[in-house]
Amino acid sequence: MDLGTIRRKMMFAAVFGFASMVGFAGHASIFARGDEDGEITIVAQDDDEAHEVLTKAVAAAKVSLQQGLMASEQEGRPIxxxxxxxxxxxxxxVYTAKDGKFSEELVDYTTGKVVKVEAITNGDDLAVANAQNAAMSKARTSLKDAVDKVVREAAGSRAVIAAxxxxxxxxxxxxxxxxxxxxxxxxxxLE
Known part of the structure; x- marks a missing residue:
């Protein structure tokens, strides 16, 4: 197991509470965070109730992450x-890249339709989008196909995040x- 893998697993287990420490109180989430080197860390808020709510909500969503990635293709390449x-x-x-620009699409998880598109132009979101785009520019496999493979190999699973x-x-x-x-x-x- 390499240092990056250990780091991601330790961060997922140990960073509970991070979201509230950086001002996300009341914003319960599990999310992927990238640093300037493109290292992805899965981060979660330490809130059993939020964990339970997210677990139930994702399990009940009619649209899979893969369907959301496909729906966002109209705005650019999902990254x-x-x-x-x-x-x-x-x-x-879903973050997408098109013609050197980035956007975030919100996909309705009941219908699979893109309901909102926002340009990503600055801040941490732009840094993360740049790192993700750099990785995807070397990919031979689409993000959707990679997620499909992971979900097929883990019977009964649903993808929550792909970064x-x-x-x-x-x-x-x-x-x-x-x-x-x-x-x-x-x-x-992704090769």
Whole structure:
């Protein structure tokens, strides 16, 4: 197990509470965060109730993460996707890249239609989008196909987050799965 994998797993287990420490109190979520090197960390708020709400909401969503990635293709190439809770309301968010620009699409998790598109132009979101785009520019496999493979291999699972990064110069997708009421992180090659 390499340092990056250990770091991601430790961060997922140990960073509970991070969201509230950086000003996300009341914003319960599990999300992927990238740093300037493109390393993806799965971060979660330490809130059993939020965990339970997210677990139930994702399990009940009519649209899969993969369907959200497909729906967002009309806005550009999907470079990441995630289910998250925003003020206890489930959202399906997909980052896309097109012509050197980035946007975030919110996909209705009951119909699979894109309901909102926002340009990503600054801040941490832009840094994360740049890192994800750099990884996807080296990918030979689409993010959707990588997530499909991970979900097929983990029977009974649903993808919650898919975020690409470079590992030793090779593109991978880090996928957070929900299996029953448990979360599992899986890395999948994008080559």
């Amino acid at each position: 990441s996707g995630k289910f998250e809770l925003n003020e206890e309301k489930l959202q399906l968010s 690409p990064s470079l590992k030793n110069g090779h593109p991978i997708a880090t996928v957070l799965l929900l299996i029953g009421e448990q979360f599992k992180i899986v890395d999948q090659s």
